[in-house]
Amino acid sequence: MPVVKSRREQYSEATRAALIAAATRRFATDGYAATGLEDVAADIQATRGAVYHHFSSKKALFEAVLEVLEGQSTERIGSAYRAAPDRWAGAMAALDAFLDQCLDPVYSRVVWREGPIAMGWHGWHQTEQKYAYGTITLILGEMLADGLLAPMPLRSLADVAFSAIGAAGHGLAEAAPTDQTRLRAEYRDVLIRMITGLRGDAEQTAT
Amino acid sequence: MPVVKSRREQYSEATRAALIAAATRRFATDGYAATGLEDVAADIQATRGAVYHHFSSKKALFEAVLEVLEGQSTERIGSAYRAAPDRWAGAMAALDAFLDQCLDPVYSRVVWREGPIAMGWHGWHQTEQKYAYGTITLILGEMLADGLLAPMPLRSLADVAFSAIGAAGHGLAEAAPTDQTRLRAEYRDVLIRMITGLRGDAEQTAT
DNA sequence: CTTACTGGCATACACTGCGTATGTAACCAA
DNA sequence: TTGGTTACATACGCAGTGTATGCCAGTAAG
Known part of the structure; x- marks a missing residue:
C-alpha cells in the first residue's frame, strides 16, 4: 500500500468529498426527498454517474x-x-x-x-x-x-x-x-x- | 341537503371508507414509502382512479x-x-x-x-x-x-x-x-x- | 515508448410509481 | 328520455432511481 497516493486517487477522493459536501447542502436546504442525485452531481459539475460510482445508492450517500x-x-x-x-x-x-x-x-x-x-x-x-x-x-x-x-x-x-x-x-x-x-x-x-x-x-x- | 343519502352517496362513502381501511393496513405493515396506491386500490378490488377520485394525493390519503x-x-x-x-x-x-x-x-x-x-x-x-x-x-x-x-x-x-x-x-x-x-x-x-x-x-x- | 489494463466517470436505458387527462357507465333530476 | 353529474377506470406523461455500457485519462510492465 503506497503511503503517498497517486494523482488518480487524489482526484477521486476530492470528488467524493465534494459530492458529500454538495449533498450535505442540498439535504439541509431542500430535504432528502426533494433532492435529486442529478442536482447534487450538477453542483460539482458532474453527472449522476459519479455519484453511483462512489456510493451504491442515494441512501448510501445520505449515510455518508x-x-x-x-x-x-x-x-x-x-x-x-x-x-x-x-x-x-x-x-x-x-x-x-x-x-x-x-x-x-x-x-x-x-x-x-x-x-x-x-x-x-x-x-x-x-x-x-x-x-x-x-x-x-x-x-x-x-x-x-x-x-x-x-x-x-x-x-x-x-x-x-x-x-x-x-x-x-x-x-x-x-x-x-x-x-x-x-x-x-x-x-x-x-x-x-x-x-x-x-x-x-x-x-x-x-x- | 337530503337527510337520507342516495344509493350513490352510500356506495361512494363505502369505497372511501374501504380505501382508508386498506391504506391503514398497508401503511401499518409496509410503511408509507413502500406502499403503492396500486396496492391499496387492489386490496378493495378497485384501481388507482378510485383513490384519486376520493383523495387529491397519496399524502392526502395518509392524512385521512x-x-x-x-x-x-x-x-x-x-x-x-x-x-x-x-x-x-x-x-x-x-x-x-x-x-x-x-x-x-x-x-x-x-x-x-x-x-x-x-x-x-x-x-x-x-x-x-x-x-x-x-x-x-x-x-x-x-x-x-x-x-x-x-x-x-x-x-x-x-x-x-x-x-x-x-x-x-x-x-x-x-x-x-x-x-x-x-x-x-x-x-x-x-x-x-x-x-x-x-x-x-x-x-x-x-x- | 508502446501496450495492455484498470479506475473514474459519462451516457443511455429500463423500470417504478405518482399525478393528470380523458373516457365511460351508472345514477338522478327534470 | 334525456341531459347532466358522479364515481370510477383507462391511458398517458413525467420524474427520479438504479443499471448496463462505453469512453478516456492514468498507471504499470515490457
Missing part, C-alpha cells in the same frame, strides 16, 4: 453525509463531557454542547429531521447508537453506576432522554434566530429539571 | 388515515383525563391511556413512525397540535395554572414532554410482545419521575 456530521458532533460533545470535573458537571456540559450543536441548522435538519426520513426510523436509530444516542446512553449509564440517578433500567431511560433532548435541539433549530437565545435557556431549564427528577435523592410521591 | 387514528386515540385519552378526580391523577390516567394506545401496533407505527415520513416533520407536527401534542399541551397548561408544576414556559415544556412520551410509546410498540408488560412499567416509571422533577415543590440544586 450523516456519518460526517455525527462524527464531528459526537466528538465535540464527548470531549465536553470528559473535560468536566465530575459526572454531573459532565452531563451538563454535554447537554450544553448538544444544544450548541443544534444551533447549526445543517446539523439539526440533516441529522434529526431528514435522518429518519432517509434511512427509515430503524436504520436511523441504529446509526445513532454510534453517535448521539450512544453518547447519551454512555453518560446516563455512568451516572446510574455512580448513584447520581435513582436505579432504573438504562435502556428505557436512554430512549426517553434521547428523544427529549432531541426535541429540544429540534425546537431550537426551527426557531427564529432572534428567539434562539431565550429558547435555548428555556429548553435547558426544562431538561435539567427533568434530569433532576431522576436523581437518587429525589423523593417520589406520585403513584 | 392519520386523522381517523388520532381522532379515536385523542378521544380515549381525553376522557381518561377528564374522568380522574384531580389534575395530577388526570395526568397519570392520560399517560396510562396513551401507553395503552401505543400497544396497538397500527396506531404507533402509522402515527409515530410513518407520520413524520409521510407528511414531513412540519406537517406532522402541525397536525399533531389537534391531537396528541395538543392534548399534552392542554394538560400541562392546566397543571401549570394550578401550580402543580413549577413555573416554566409551556411551549418548551410541551415540546420536550411530547417527544419524551412519544419515545416511550414508540419503544413500547417496537418491543416483543413478551417484553411489553415489563417495558410499559419501566417507561411509566421513568416518565413519572421526570414529571415529578417538574413539580412546584421539587427543590433544584443543579446549575
Whole structure:
C-alpha cells in the first residue's frame, strides 16, 4: 500500500468529498426527498454517474453525509463531557454542547429531521447508537453506576432522554434566530429539571 | 341537503371508507414509502382512479388515515383525563391511556413512525397540535395554572414532554410482545419521575 | 515508448410509481 | 328520455432511481 497516493486517487477522493459536501447542502436546504442525485452531481459539475460510482445508492450517500456530521458532533460533545470535573458537571456540559450543536441548522435538519426520513426510523436509530444516542446512553449509564440517578433500567431511560433532548435541539433549530437565545435557556431549564427528577435523592410521591 | 343519502352517496362513502381501511393496513405493515396506491386500490378490488377520485394525493390519503387514528386515540385519552378526580391523577390516567394506545401496533407505527415520513416533520407536527401534542399541551397548561408544576414556559415544556412520551410509546410498540408488560412499567416509571422533577415543590440544586 | 489494463466517470436505458387527462357507465333530476 | 353529474377506470406523461455500457485519462510492465 503506497503511503503517498497517486494523482488518480487524489482526484477521486476530492470528488467524493465534494459530492458529500454538495449533498450535505442540498439535504439541509431542500430535504432528502426533494433532492435529486442529478442536482447534487450538477453542483460539482458532474453527472449522476459519479455519484453511483462512489456510493451504491442515494441512501448510501445520505449515510455518508450523516456519518460526517455525527462524527464531528459526537466528538465535540464527548470531549465536553470528559473535560468536566465530575459526572454531573459532565452531563451538563454535554447537554450544553448538544444544544450548541443544534444551533447549526445543517446539523439539526440533516441529522434529526431528514435522518429518519432517509434511512427509515430503524436504520436511523441504529446509526445513532454510534453517535448521539450512544453518547447519551454512555453518560446516563455512568451516572446510574455512580448513584447520581435513582436505579432504573438504562435502556428505557436512554430512549426517553434521547428523544427529549432531541426535541429540544429540534425546537431550537426551527426557531427564529432572534428567539434562539431565550429558547435555548428555556429548553435547558426544562431538561435539567427533568434530569433532576431522576436523581437518587429525589423523593417520589406520585403513584 | 337530503337527510337520507342516495344509493350513490352510500356506495361512494363505502369505497372511501374501504380505501382508508386498506391504506391503514398497508401503511401499518409496509410503511408509507413502500406502499403503492396500486396496492391499496387492489386490496378493495378497485384501481388507482378510485383513490384519486376520493383523495387529491397519496399524502392526502395518509392524512385521512392519520386523522381517523388520532381522532379515536385523542378521544380515549381525553376522557381518561377528564374522568380522574384531580389534575395530577388526570395526568397519570392520560399517560396510562396513551401507553395503552401505543400497544396497538397500527396506531404507533402509522402515527409515530410513518407520520413524520409521510407528511414531513412540519406537517406532522402541525397536525399533531389537534391531537396528541395538543392534548399534552392542554394538560400541562392546566397543571401549570394550578401550580402543580413549577413555573416554566409551556411551549418548551410541551415540546420536550411530547417527544419524551412519544419515545416511550414508540419503544413500547417496537418491543416483543413478551417484553411489553415489563417495558410499559419501566417507561411509566421513568416518565413519572421526570414529571415529578417538574413539580412546584421539587427543590433544584443543579446549575 | 508502446501496450495492455484498470479506475473514474459519462451516457443511455429500463423500470417504478405518482399525478393528470380523458373516457365511460351508472345514477338522478327534470 | 334525456341531459347532466358522479364515481370510477383507462391511458398517458413525467420524474427520479438504479443499471448496463462505453469512453478516456492514468498507471504499470515490457
